[in-house]
Amino acid sequence: MSPHEPAPEPYPHRACDRCRRKKARCDSVDYSCTACRAAGQACTFDIPPGKRGPRGKPRRSNIADVQNDTDQRHSIAVEASLSPPSFTSPAAQATELSPYSHSPATLSSQHPHYPTPVERCGLLADAVAQASPSSTSLEAVVRECIDLFFRYIVPFSTSVHEASFRHSLDQFFDPSPPDAPLAQSTFTLITAVCAKVCFFMPPDLFPVGNSLAETFLQASRSCLASYSDADLENPCADSITIRYLHSNCLHTCARPSVSWHVFGEAVRLVQRMRLHDEDSYALLPQIEADMRRNAFWHVYIGDKSLAVLRSMPIIIYDYSFEEGITTAYPSSEQNDWTLGSNAGIRLWQYATELLLRMRLTRKDQTPDPDLPHSPFTPSDDATLGQLYVRFAICIDNLPPHLLPGSTNQPKFAAQIADLHVTYYCLKMHLTLKLEEIGYFSWIGESKDMLLLRKTEIARDMVRLLQTIPFWSLQLNGEPCAEKIRLVGASLLAIIHEPSPLATRARHDFKVLLDILSRLDSKASDSLRRELP
Known part of the structure; x- marks a missing residue:
């Protein structure tokens, strides 16, 4: 500041900047001290004054404000998780997930606030209202999903x-x-059951399913994340079933890698709970024992x-x-069921035993250059x-209501489809694996006979x-399409x-x-591209 500029407001209680720097x-x-007059300048007071004394304790109102802000931001995140996911670039995701992008309040919060089940129900109701083209209430949609689940979705319904x-x-x-508390x-x-129904039910049977599938899946996965550690520490049959349902839904919506990892949690729970051992069921209540047994065999089949x-x-x-x-x-x-x-x-058990035996046989074979x-x-x-014969005849004695063409029991239609499509898929897979190790050549079957077997x-x-x-x-979803x-x-x-069998194969x-x-399967596109 030059001497000719307007003078600042008086600072009678403060030392000028020059004296403060020199102490x-x-x-x-x-506005003129001895040191400044000797230098031919006027005093300036631009350096901010320092605070004296010990630091004060933060006010309680500030702490409450920080906590409220944290809760508000978490509620926003939960609401976002209930809506259909939108694409975010990897760079943006890295920025959002970086620990350096969180506020100090978030980093210091050791016990983050999660919505209660009642609050989640309200958020879900809003999300369903936005996603559904009709004005149906959340309760009506959920109850319809449950009815469809126990009527059609097998064998998953046997573990609930x-x-x-x-x-x-x-x-x-x-x-x-x-005022009774609702369990997370x-x-x-x-919501996992509802997601399964929405993803797997045909539109003719459940028209609003496609619009609500992602909503229910995100709601279920978000709630599981809020108590996942405690659930892993003290698992029950539902712990396995929930993760298996999530895995199925993720597979159907074209997220196979995430689906596999979620399924892996179910596998590890089965291992930790020792559900392979009949003795592990001895002291359990009857219902829990039955549900654990069913869940174990579902995971067993899913693994194969x-x-x-x-x-x-x-x-x-x-x-x-x-x-x-x-x-x-x-x-x-x-x-x-x-x-x-x-x-x-x-x-699946007989097919697996044959596959494992083939692996052992191949490992023990001695190569012959001739x-x-x-x-x-x-x-x-x-x-x-x-082992092959045992597999081939394992469904010969099915009861009439599980045979194709059974019109008397339409409620078993999905189970019939799953059972018989799986049988032919496994029969083809085992034939291919036996061909790989040279089994058919060894027993003297010609190439055309092998092709005839496949057709x-x-x-x-x-x-x-x-x-x-x-x-x-359609009820059996993407796994059924993959078998076909x-x-x-x-x-x-x-x-x-x-080969003359090429014409039959093409047809x-x-x-x-x-x-x-x-079936609107992703598998059909790749096959169509490969057709000559």
């Missing part, structure tokens, strides 16, 4: 006890007493399905445990043949798909062969491709 006594009068679940549903919407696990399971359809490692099998798998099959007295569920377990494939020992030859399996599947209701395939695709891919390989391939297209 000298200031005798400033009329219907009477207990419906009681929890009544408590959820009409708590008694009115109840909200998570209810991932190995066949997505080339993942087999995790749950006899040799994984010192005492093997001693868990009994679910009791046929539980419900009407149990007979079909147990037939499905045997189907032969296209390594020779088999008489023991290997006999064992592989016996007969495919034709049997085509006949099945033309017999059963199309909606029963595996057979279609085998036919595609035959089409490229210089049946087009039928399978049309069915996959009607």
Whole structure:
């Protein structure tokens, strides 16, 4: 400031800037002290004054403000999780998830506030109202989902006890007493079941499903995340079922990697709870024991399905445990679905034992440079043949209500589709694996006979798909489409062969491709591109 500029306001209690920097006594009068006059300048007072004394404690009102701000930001995040996800660039995600982007209040909060189930129910009701084209209430939508789940979604419904679940549903919407707390696990399971129904039910049977599927899935996963650690520490049957339902929904909405990781949590819970051991059920209440048993076998089948359809490692099998798998099959007295569920377990169990035996046989084979494939020992030859025959006849004695074409029991249509589509898929997969190790060459089967064997399996599947209701395939979702695709891919390989069977293969391939297209399956696009 020059002497000719307007003078600032007086600072009688402050030293000028020059004296403060030199830590000298200031005798400033009329904006001029001895040191500044000697320098030919006027005093300036631009340096902010310092605060004296010890730091004061933060006021309680400030702490409350910070906590309220944290709660508000968390509520916004929860609301966002209930809405359909939008695309965010990887760079933006990295910025949002970076620990350096959080406020000090967030970093210092050791106990973040999560919405209560009642608050989540309100958020979900708003999200459903926005996503649904109709004005149906949340309770009406949820109750319709539950009815459809227990009527059509098998075998998953066998790991949810219907009477207990419906009681929890009544408590959820009409708590008694009115102020009774609602469990987070109840909200998570209810919304997981609703998500499963929305993703898997055909639009003809549940028109609003497509618009609500993501909403229910995000609500369920968000609630599980709020108590996941405690749930892993003290798991129950619902802990496994919830994660398996989430995994199925994620697979259907084209997120296979996330689906596999979520399914992995269910597998680890099964291992930790020792559900492979029949003794682990001895001291449990009957309902919990039944639900754990059913959940174990669902995870067992899912583990094998991932190995066949997505080339993942087999995790749950006899040799994984010192005492093997001693868990009994679910009791046929539980419900009407149990007979079909147990037939499905045997189907996967026999197929897995044959696959594992083939791996051991290949490992023990001694290469022979004069032969296209390594020779088999008489023991290997006999064992592989016996295991294949056991698998091939394992569904020969199904009851009439589980056979294709059974019109008397339409409620079993989805179970019939799953059981028989799985059978033909596994039969083709086992044939391909036996071919890889040279089994058919060893027993003297010609190449054309092997191609005929494959086309007969495919034709049997085509006949099945033309017999059963199309909606029963839709109810089984993307896993069913992947099984059909595996057979279609085998036919595609035959089409490229210089064989008279190529014409038959092409005809049946087009039928399978049309069915996959009607299922709106991602598998149909890749097959269509490969068709010559």
